[in-house]
Amino acid sequence: MSHDPPHIPLPEFPPYLKRERPASRAERTRQALLEAAFLEIYLKGFRAASLSDILEVSGCTKGALYHHFTDKHALGLAALGDAFHRFLDHNWYQPLAGTDDPVTELRRIIERHVNGELGVDPRLGCPINNLSQEMSPIDEEFRLFLSGVLAEWRGHIADALERGKAAGTVRADVDAEGVAAYIVATHQGVSGMLKTTRDISLAEKCAHSYFDYLEHLRA
Amino acid sequence: MSHDPPHIPLPEFPPYLKRERPASRAERTRQALLEAAFLEIYLKGFRAASLSDILEVSGCTKGALYHHFTDKHALGLAALGDAFHRFLDHNWYQPLAGTDDPVTELRRIIERHVNGELGVDPRLGCPINNLSQEMSPIDEEFRLFLSGVLAEWRGHIADALERGKAAGTVRADVDAEGVAAYIVATHQGVSGMLKTTRDISLAEKCAHSYFDYLEHLRA
DNA sequence: AGAAACATACCAACCGGTCGGTTTTTATAT
DNA sequence: ATATAAAAACCGACCGGTTGGTATGTTTCT
Numbered sequence: 001m002s003h004d005p006p007h008i009p010l011p012e013f014p015p016y017l018k019r020e021r022p023a024s025r026a027e028r029t030r031q032a033l034l035e036a037a038f039l040e041i042y043l044k045g046f047r048a049a050s051l052s053d054i055l056e057v058s059g060c061t062k063g064a065l066y067h068h069f070t071d072k073h074a075l076g077l078a079a080l081g082d083a084f085h086r087f088l089d090h091n092w093y094q095p096l097a098g099t100d101d102p103v104t105e106l107r108r109i110i111e112r113h114v115n116g117e118l119g120v121d122p123r124l125g126c127p128i129n130n131l132s133q134e135m136s137p138i139d140e141e142f143r144l145f146l147s148g149v150l151a152e153w154r155g156h157i158a159d160a161l162e163r164g165k166a167a168g169t170v171r172a173d174v175d176a177e178g179v180a181a182y183i184v185a186t187h188q189g190v191s192g193m194l195k196t197t198r199d200i201s202l203a204e205k206c207a208h209s210y211f212d213y214l215e216h217l218r219a
Numbered sequence: 220m221s222h223d224p225p226h227i228p229l230p231e232f233p234p235y236l237k238r239e240r241p242a243s244r245a246e247r248t249r250q251a252l253l254e255a256a257f258l259e260i261y262l263k264g265f266r267a268a269s270l271s272d273i274l275e276v277s278g279c280t281k282g283a284l285y286h287h288f289t290d291k292h293a294l295g296l297a298a299l300g301d302a303f304h305r306f307l308d309h310n311w312y313q314p315l316a317g318t319d320d321p322v323t324e325l326r327r328i329i330e331r332h333v334n335g336e337l338g339v340d341p342r343l344g345c346p347i348n349n350l351s352q353e354m355s356p357i358d359e360e361f362r363l364f365l366s367g368v369l370a371e372w373r374g375h376i377a378d379a380l381e382r383g384k385a386a387g388t389v390r391a392d393v394d395a396e397g398v399a400a401y402i403v404a405t406h407q408g409v410s411g412m413l414k415t416t417r418d419i420s421l422a423e424k425c426a427h428s429y430f431d432y433l434e435h436l437r438a
Numbered sequence: 439a440g441a442a443a444c445a446t447a448c449c450a451a452c453c454g455g456t457c458g459g460t461t462t463t464t465a466t467a468t
Numbered sequence: 469a470t471a472t473a474a475a476a477a478c479c480g481a482c483c484g485g486t487t488g489g490t491a492t493g494t495t496t497c498t
Contacts, residue, residue: 025496026443045353047267051488062489063444072488124356129411133352134264136415137343146415178424181412185425186401189408192348193400196355196365205397206404213432244462245477270454281455282479291454 030068032058037079042127045134046076084149093156100167102160103214114203125195129188154180171219249287251277256298261346264353265295303368312375319386321379322433333422344414348407373399390438
């Protein structure tokens with residue numbers, strides 16, 4: 001009996017995660033390492049991520065790796081910080097920044113997730129959540145890094161909610177920070193459950209309850 | 220610079236996870252292995268869990284381990300299945316089974332979690348969630364096992380909601396299964412976020428939104 | 439020429455798992 | 469109750485494989 005899951009094809013990199021071709025050769029290998037590292041860590045987690053595999057995928061060698069990064073930690077943090085910021089900026093920060101009706105915009109964002117439009121493989125889950133769960137209890141540096149990412153994420157949602165309150169689209173008694181925390185947590189929870197059940201109908205049902213809650217915030 | 224987190228003392232085993240003294244010596248070593256394995260896996264995750272450490276903690280040897288279990292997988296599944304079922308039965312199934320007012324009971328259960336009364340270290344998170352996140356994408360056997368645990372969990376909540384509908388404490392138009400899924404997912408999400416932020420005030424704020432949502436289900 | 443960028447052979451530590459041998463328990467016969 | 473043989477339970481040295489990291493040498497760019 002094998003423990004291997006049915007073959008999972010490598011997820012396509014969504015276009016906004018693609019980088020423009022860098023000029024110098026050194027920078028090119030650096031980017032190749034970052035990209036391969038992110039993919040490997042996303043697929044296997046940080047601890048199980050193999051440097052040899054990263055080197056194979058990126059086409060680099062150990063010498064290049066340890067020339068650009070001090071150790072596995074530094075490589076991982078660089079790769080993740082980069083990818084996380086791009087993803088959140090493109091899918092959350094920018095949409096939220098452009099509206100005074102955050103409830104409607106949050107619904108859109110969730111819908112895009114459920115519909116699989118964001119290039120996040122539901123079987124693999126949200127990489128931010130994955131890393132949080134794996135590394136927070138055992139590595140303080142990772143925990144602080146991820147805690148910062150989550151705080152920034154909540155901050156952008158809270159800002160949008162505050163603007164909604166000012167614009168009269170959101171109830172005035174809403175605790176923006178608390179609701180932002182709840183929204184992020186729920187989002188992570190649903191994507192986590194999906195990873196295990198692989199039952200898309202569950203995601204749709206959850207989204208329904210999710211929307212019920214969000215509508216409840218309207219002025 | 221060290222990546223180690225500040226020292227985390229071993230969590231106390233909540234009493235309902237303690238086992239009565241088994242009679243035979245063989246059964247005693249089996250239980251010692253299960254207990255040590257659960258603790259080690261809870262602390263480090265399955266892949267990072269070290270058999271040598273499990274043996275040291277349990278006071279057993281490799282020979283004993285591989286006499287009782289075919290391999291690491293079997294040991295892990297046995298240890299986790301056992302612990303999960305006890306935990307859920309004591310903290311969720313039994314309380315929910317004894318009421319026709321599931322909303323009030325769910326509030327109580329959440330409150331107990333937030334207050335740390337259940338012996339779950341918020342820094343380490345919910346073990347079911349931890350294992351789900353780590354193993355689901357890379358091991359089909361684990362995924363199916365965890366998927367079953369989650370389904371059972373949702374099932375007990377859905378049953379309680381249905382009883383609430385019949386008893387008139389829950390709105391008749393509530394989709395019990397969908398809401399149960401949402402409740403479990405949100406619960407996992409909050410406990411996951413707490414693991415990274417370590418900010419208890421966030422848990423309280425999330426609980427507030429959580430309760431808002433739950434109250435919204437009342438008839 | 440000198441520095442930055444890379445390549446490769448190598449290392450100790452650890453991993454899960456195996457296997458031949460020893461001890462303890464159990465079943466049976468007396 | 470005791471002897472004994474078979475089976476279950478346990479022990480621990482050992483194995484091949486992988487890991488992250490290093491040291492030394494070579495190529496490429498400025």
